[in-house]
Amino acid sequence: MNSGNDGFKGIILVAQSIHQIQMFDSSRQGADDLETLLRKTADGRELCVTEDKREVEKILDRIEIAFGDIPFELIPKMPNLKWLQLWSAGADLLRTYPEFKALPFKMTTTSGIHLQQIAEHVFALILTWNRKMWKAFAAQQERRWARPSMHEMEVLSGKTMLILGYGAIGEKIAAVAQCFGMQAIGVRRSVSTVSVDAKGVTVVPAARLLEYLPQADYIVNILPYTPDTCHFFGGRELAALKSGAVYVNVGRGGTTDEAALAEALRDKRLAAALLDVTETEPLSEDSPLWDFDNLLLTPHYAGFHPEYNRLAMEIAIENLGHYVRGEPLRNLVDKDAGY
Numbered sequence: 001m002n003s004g005n006d007g008f009k010g011i012i013l014v015a016q017s018i019h020q021i022q023m024f025d026s027s028r029q030g031a032d033d034l035e036t037l038l039r040k041t042a043d044g045r046e047l048c049v050t051e052d053k054r055e056v057e058k059i060l061d062r063i064e065i066a067f068g069d070i071p072f073e074l075i076p077k078m079p080n081l082k083w084l085q086l087w088s089a090g091a092d093l094l095r096t097y098p099e100f101k102a103l104p105f106k107m108t109t110t111s112g113i114h115l116q117q118i119a120e121h122v123f124a125l126i127l128t129w130n131r132k133m134w135k136a137f138a139a140q141q142e143r144r145w146a147r148p149s150m151h152e153m154e155v156l157s158g159k160t161m162l163i164l165g166y167g168a169i170g171e172k173i174a175a176v177a178q179c180f181g182m183q184a185i186g187v188r189r190s191v192s193t194v195s196v197d198a199k200g201v202t203v204v205p206a207a208r209l210l211e212y213l214p215q216a217d218y219i220v221n222i223l224p225y226t227p228d229t230c231h232f233f234g235g236r237e238l239a240a241l242k243s244g245a246v247y248v249n250v251g252r253g254g255t256t257d258e259a260a261l262a263e264a265l266r267d268k269r270l271a272a273a274l275l276d277v278t279e280t281e282p283l284s285e286d287s288p289l290w291d292f293d294n295l296l297l298t299p300h301y302a303g304f305h306p307e308y309n310r311l312a313m314e315i316a317i318e319n320l321g322h323y324v325r326g327e328p329l330r331n332l333v334d335k336d337a338g339y
Contacts, residue, residue, distance in 0.1 A: 010064030010080050012042055012320075013056065014049045015071075034313050041317055043324040065323070067316050072097060081105045083323055085316045089114050089303065090224050090252065091333045100335065107333040108319055113311040114303045115172040118250055121302035122173055122220055123180075125248060125274035129296055130154035157181030162216035164233065165223040165251060166203060173220055174201045185212055213240040218248060225252035226338035235260035244271045250302040253277040258289065265292045276302040 039047055048059060053071045056063075063078045068087045075081060076099070083106040086093065091109060094100055100107075128134055132148040139146035161177045163170040166186025174184035184201045191205045204212050213219070219241070223229045233247075234257030241247075247270055249256055258279050264270040272294045278287075281300055289295060305311065319329050333339060 008064065008080060009043070009045050011046045011048050011059055011062045012038070013059070013063050013066040013070055014038070014047065015051050015066070015068035034310070034317070037317055038313075038320070041320045041324065065320070067313075075100065075105075076103065078105075083108070083319075083329070085319060086110065086333075087309075087312050091335070091339055092225060092252070094333075094335060094338050095225065106329060107335060108329050109331045109333060110312040110315050111331045112168060113305070113308070113315065115169050117305045118169050118222070118302045119172040119176050121276060121298070122248055122250055123176055125250075125276070125296055125298070126156070126218065126246065129246065129272050129274055130156070134296060159183070159217040160185065160215050161218040161220060162212060163187065164209075164219065164221045164255075166201070167222075169222050170220075171199070171201075173222070175199065182218075185215065187212070209237065210240050213237060214242055216241065216245060218246050221247070221249040221255060222251040223255045224339040225254045228337075229255045231255070231257040233257065235263070238264045238270060241270065243269065246270070246272045246274065248274045250276045253279040253281065262288050262292070265294055268294070270294070272296070276300055 035047070035049065045064065046062075048055075050056065051069075053074070056071055056074060060074060060077045061079055064080055065083050065085070066075075066078075066081065067085045070084075072093060075084070075097070081103075086107065086109045089109055089111045091107060093107075130153065132152055135146065135148060156177070157180060160183045161174070162185040163173055164187050166174070166188045170186055174186060177184045178200065186197075186201050186203045187206055187209055188203055189206045191203055192207075194202065194204050194208070197203050219233075221233060223232060229252075232255045233249075238247075238260055247261070253275075256279070261270070261273055265273055273292070274296045275289075276298045277300050278289065278297075280287075283289060283297070283299075289297070315330065319331075321327075322329050
């Protein structure tokens with residue numbers, strides 16, 4: 001990437017409100033806020049911080065770089081856009097605007113800032129189910145002292161967790177699982193043979209998923225949604241699971257065949273489904289998923305972090321430095337692959 005872009009230095013459009021986000025601890029003498037650091041890194045480019053579509057429309061032909069949730073429908077009207085830094089870990093934008101694949105701008109994500117919170121959310125869901133906390137919380141609202149029976153309890157030690165999409169987040173989840181005394185299996189599309197990594201996790205190719213699914217007590221899906229992963233986990237995969245298995249999805253709802261999932265829950269072939277994502281969001285009021293007593297649902301916030309914007313902006317500024325120096329960008333999206 002040419003940092004000069006044939007001499008053109010346009011506007012950096014920052015849609016995210018950053019004025020109140022501090023890059024450093026404010027007690028540190030001489031620490032820059034994010035906007036100051038952005039300006040220092042921008043190599044003379046003008047910075048425009050706005051979320052007003054009308055203001056963006058005034059500068060369409062001058063926008064070279066864009067950060068965050070800009071009015072995406074205006075992108076085809078930005079002839080000089082070279083790079084879009086998304087504020088998400090995935091590139092779901094390409095599902096809504098598939099025509100962006102043919103446009104020449106680069107696209108990057110904030111992948112890497114979600115590890116801790118998503119790992120914690122996975123185990124929050126699992127422990128809430130295993131320890132029947134959801135029943136206790138419901139009883140509390142009714143002022144009832146309702147203890148579950150001993151045989152309803154589950155423990156994690158000695159169990160096996162299979163992770164679909166064994167990347168950075170999957171590695172973090174596997175590390176936590178091992179702290180609970182669990183065995184971990186990671187499934188990757190990018191490998192062709194079975195191996196054991198440095199952390200003791202068995203890494204298997206996606207092509208051999210059906211062979212390893214019967215070993216899993218817990219299946220954690222963190223797959224991105226792409227044409228290749230649409231309904232990746234369906235009736236065939238659910239049928240391969242052992243009785244009493246628990247399915248967790250904190251990736252993308254469209255990677256699961258929800259009709260097959262509902263059937264497995266209804267027949268109790270699956271002990272539980274613990275979902276942070278659904279194929280259609282918000283989940284419609286008439287969805288059968290609401291009715292299952294063996295399903296726990298959180299409304300797609302596993303990736304939330306109290307300092308999310310600061311963490312995302314740190315990646316954006318790091319990438320801006322790479323861009324200005326003509327270096328490869330971090331978290332570059334393969335727009336054809338969709339991630």
